[in-house]
Amino acid sequence: xxxxxxxxxxxxxxxxxxxxxxxxxxxxxxxxxxxxxxxxxxxxxxxxxxxxxxxxxxxxxxxxxxxxxxxxxxxxxxxxxxxxxxxxxxxxxxxxxxxxxxxxxxxxx
Amino acid sequence: xxxxxxxxxxxxxxxxxxxxxxxxxxxxxxxxxxxxxxxxxxxxxxxxxxxxxxxxxxxxxxxxxxxxxxxxxxxxxxxxxxxxxxxxxxxxxxxxxxxxxxxxxxxxxxxxx
Numbered sequence: 001x002x003x004x005x006x007x008x009x010x011x012x013x014x015x016x017x018x019x020x021x022x023x024x025x026x027x028x029x030x031x032x033x034x035x036x037x038x039x040x041x042x043x044x045x046x047x048x049x050x051x052x053x054x055x056x057x058x059x060x061x062x063x064x065x066x067x068x069x070x071x072x073x074x075x076x077x078x079x080x081x082x083x084x085x086x087x088x089x090x091x092x093x094x095x096x097x098x099x100x101x102x103x104x105x106x107x108x109x
Numbered sequence: 110x111x112x113x114x115x116x117x118x119x120x121x122x123x124x125x126x127x128x129x130x131x132x133x134x135x136x137x138x139x140x141x142x143x144x145x146x147x148x149x150x151x152x153x154x155x156x157x158x159x160x161x162x163x164x165x166x167x168x169x170x171x172x173x174x175x176x177x178x179x180x181x182x183x184x185x186x187x188x189x190x191x192x193x194x195x196x197x198x199x200x201x202x203x204x205x206x207x208x209x210x211x212x213x214x215x216x217x218x219x220x221x222x
Contacts, residue, residue: 030207030208031208033210033211035213041146041198041215041216041218042213042215042216043152043200043213043216044213045210045211045212045213048209048210048211050208086151086152088152090207090208092165092207093207093208094140094157094159094164094165094207095140095142095157095204095206095207095208095209095211096142096154096157096165096167097142097144097152097154097211098154099144099151099152099153099154100151101150101151102151
């Protein structure tokens with residue numbers, strides 16, 4: 001069983017839609033990352049959070065430590081949001097990440 | 110804005126050859142990582158490095174792999190005798206502390222023939 005599970009695996013949305021990607025994990029963590037991977041392969045960190053909620057532009061990330069669950073929301077989605085969104089958790093203090101399989105998002109104009 | 114750089118961007122090698130992948134982390138960062146992503150699969154942790162030594166490694170990081178910080182700026186991953194299954198994208202990342210945002214390099218795509 002994967003320690004980090006994401007859903008859905010694939011998501012197609014129309015431009016302007018509100019999008020939610022979910023992440024559940026089964027291990028104790030220090031923090032959780034949401035990452036974005038573009039078709040070229042590069043990985044960018046969107047958020048790192050250990051409690052509550054963070055917002056950056058149209059992106060919102062929440063985490064519920066008790067329920068071992070995090071969500072990434074995209075408001076007013078745009079075709080340029082099309083990418084793979086990856087949830088990754090940090091165990092311990094050294095920072096090494098355990099990754100989910102990613103959610104492939106495609107936003108149609 | 111500071112960024113993590115990696116060289117080369119692509120490398121093709123013959124099975125059994127040694128390869129060295131190079132990374133320049135962000136200058137004031139103290140924690141360094143190597144990850145790999147086999148095509149179509151999830152990203153996997155290989156090794157973390159702090160205070161000039163390996164702090165943690167995965168079961169993937171066997172005796173064929175080694176890491177080094179030969180000077181104050183470079184961080185290298187060496188694969189001693191490459192196998193076909195080592196073909197993957199290798200990402201270097203760095204962070205200021207172990208529980209902060211990690212910054213990823215653009216990756217090195219390694220193809221072993």
